[in-house]
Amino acid sequence: MPKTERTSKPETPNADDVDNQLATPLSLSSSSSLHQNQNAANPTTLEPPSEISPDPPYSIHPLWKKRFIVLFASLSAFFSPLTAQIYLPALPILAHDFDVSSAQINLTVTTYMIFQGLTPMFIGGFADTWGRRPAYVICFVIYIAANIGLALCKNFASLLVVRMLQSAGSSTTVALCQAVVADIVTSAERGQYIGITVIPIVLAPSLGPVLGGVLAQYLGWRWIFWFLTVAAAVNLFFLLFFFPETCRMIVGDGSATDAHPMYRTFWTMITDSRRRKRAAKGGEKAASVHSKQTTEKSEKKNKFNVLTSLILLFEKELGILLSYSAIVFSGFYATAAAMPSQLSALYGFSDLQVGLMYLPMAGGSIVAGFVCGAVVNRNYRRHAAKLGIPVDKARQMDLTEFPIERARLEVGIPLLALSTTVTVAWGWALEYRASVAVPCVLLFLMGAGLVGFSNTINVLLVDIYPAKAGAAVAANNLTRCFIGAAASAVIVPMIDAIGSGWAFTIFAALFAVFSPSLWLVMRNGVRWRRELREKEEEKERKRQEREAQGQVAEGI
Template sequence: MSETSSHSDDRDNRVQSVTEEKCLEDGIDTKPPEKGAEVGPLAEPPSEQPIVDTRPNYSAFTHWEKRGIVLGAAIGAFFSPLTAQIYLPALTILAQEFNVTVSQINLTVTTYMIFQGLTPMFVGSFADSTGRRPAYFICFVIYIAANVGCALAPSYPALLVLRMLQSAGSSTTVALCQAVVADVATSAERGQYVGYTALPILLAPAVGPVIGGVLSQEVGWRWIFWLLAIVAGFVFVIHALFLPETCREIVGDGSIKPHPAYRTGWQLCKEALRRRRARRNPESSGDPLSRTVSRTSTRRSLHMKKFNVLQSLHILLEKEMFLLLAYSSICFSSFYCVATVMPTQLSAIYGFDEITVGLMYLPMVGGSILAAFVNGRVMNWNYRRHCKLQGIPFERAKQQDLTEFPIERARLEIGVPMLVLTAACTLAWGWAFQYQAHIAVVCVLLFLIGWAVVGFSNTINVLLVDVNVGSAGAATASNNLTRCLIGAAATAVIGPMINGVGIGWAFTILAALFVVGSPTLFLIMRHGIQWRKEKRYRKLAREQKHANNNATAQK
């Protein structure tokens, strides 16, 4: 009887322990009230004790490791815009060599942009579920092979098909770059890191046409693709050796050791040396370092989770994402329009040659660098300010719960001034060419456009990652899709508009579109929290329904 009572007491103690742990996780105090203390909603806390956040840090990577990871991802994202721009100076030469019209050779540019928008939809979802390194491996192999094929292309149809493959291999690196930032950086520090990733998008249009023009004139157009293949191969080797897997589905905060297929060459070499030392000195196998390695080696199998190919479309069709992506893509189209129109206008009005025209993109690069270093820090400051207003403890290294946090307002309060500056500079840029202003005026406006467009774009990119937790690759792919499609339409329309109403009025109409659609941002700031809650409830309902169906099927 006493033995039975003892077992019963042990079971009760275990149940009580588990219950107390669950209550502590839910923030419920399990201690009984002291004698004489008030109980109920009118009870006052005994003292104002500061709340200590005991959660682990969001990422196990150090500050400099995160910088290196983001820099490596940004270098990979450089190839998509570079490949699109470096090819443009050779269009006339290619039309002559393959004996086709300029319209036919321009089709290789159009198909490139189409695949640039479509391909990330598939690979972005794949990277969210299966890992960043496998996605990078697939992209680089396709891209390098397509460049070699383009360099050896014997005919126009072969070049057309290979350009599609080239776009498929390079375009997804932009989405992967944003996903890597989401893996290692919290919302509190994300503004600074995402700012770095915007540099390749603006730097490529500056250096691409210059490099392409020099190569096509000096050594032939085929060396454009040989150069891209060589540089991509070098970056691929660097990624394979040093860029670690960051997908949180696989490595968590970065402390979990994945299957060897996910590890870098550097990690495999270190592990081989560690095993070799352990064989030579067996007594060292019990040191703290070895125990740490053993404790983090919890996930050793290949992570082949089923991924949703249409996840990017699902994100795009959500209420908040549709409004945000559609409007931001219209605003970003000003960059495409300026970049497309500038070569012909500078040649016709100012008499610049190809190399000088390429150098005129440098002021935009300067503005983008300013946006990367200034706007990112301002976004982080505004995030801290809203934490203070909401009475939420600010933790840079820990990811905070954004369910009730006005993250849309915290981000777009920085984006709206950049939007106003974008509209004003776009309007002024058109009229500067209309009245043939001094070239210094054009340079200043290009600098401000680079700052404003990249600053606004960065706020949108950060907000996308904040709202779509766990699906950063798919969300960035949705953004890439809308930007490429609307950008392609804008570049196709801006030329006839200039011929019809003049460059001043054409860019005035473009700036007016920004102003007319601006209430969209204020609508998102007002209803963002409510829309995110509705999205969360729908997701939980789907998961519950799926679980019920599985339980019914098992019965």
């Protein structure tokens, strides 16, 4: 028998790998529970890994369903940037119809951007606690009601107020899109979904002015809001019927189905009803749709904190990332804001031609989304292989000690360098009135660089805060909108004062001056995340102690 034991042990698959994980401080497992069990076990008595049940997948949804969910979330996010841009061609007509000045009508744009930055702070945190479907429903009900109000408004005051409500309804959909991706997609495969999620961010701003100009010219400005009403109503219909709840605090990996209707699609309720009827006819007891897993998760819900996004801004790592990302993306806002006046003055373009000039930027952004996604995934696997960690796309790896910041930013930094160079070239191309082909090529490269870098930052944010993805992306939206609004306001006066060449060179200089902050994140990110985790664990321990003391006091 001893001989049999000696000969059988080496034949056990991956036994040495497990021993190495126990001996190496940087061992990462795809399941925290399995990781804890391995650390608690004695290496001399460790059972072969073949006898340990494999970890369940991160999400039960098959590949085609995950792609459908992310695509639908991206289409829902389409409304936020579309609504901001489709309105712009109608501004002169609105100023004439309501008998107000251009400065007054521009207030409707400013207030829209303010609410676009503020509202996701509240709805994003709500979605992290109470689910994505309720948040989507709230957003689209407000949005549809606001569009109807705008289509029927009779004076400037009502236009200004209801425009704020319109922004409140649409702005959170971008944050919800990123949160949905965090719910069902692991870090190992997150990059391949960038190409899908980038569509609403860049395509809507490009199509919005063209579509708005056509509707305002041929049907009247009120039809802009009727169009948005119909499109949003159709989207809400498909959401209620087919879009499943993905929040992991509610449904876990998707296998738990909450009995409350707001967490279940209409299609699911119809199929469950048919199943119960068939079971009743066959004399069988219908299975309950409310699982134990759901009940347990519902009991563990955190309290909703409306200030979660603001609190995250003061975390070292997130604060640095969001501040620098907003500075870089301000170049995108400045370019988009300056294009109408500059292209009209320098090249004599009509409104339609100016709208078409946004398409090269959209094309570059979409290409960057798909190419960058593949590179992001490949770099993730490269770092995992370097550390001797197997990668399973179906299971979320513990990123506690994994250099995820370096894996993501190594892709983002070359895109940042491209963005900086192209921003300078764009300014001087306008300064010297280069051939129209030159701005077109530069806009394509700018879209690839700026939006590609922004996408890598979004992926990193979700990696760092998977349980608070909605609040993290909402915080990102807040900083972008505020700094973007400032950039949009100052770029034209800067061009008038010092010329487009030096104006955009200043923006590029800001990119370069603050870029060392990314090096700080790559160097200290793992340590900062570890410190934050220890602080949260200590806070949770103290909370449990207070609860235990309270129970003892009640018993006495």
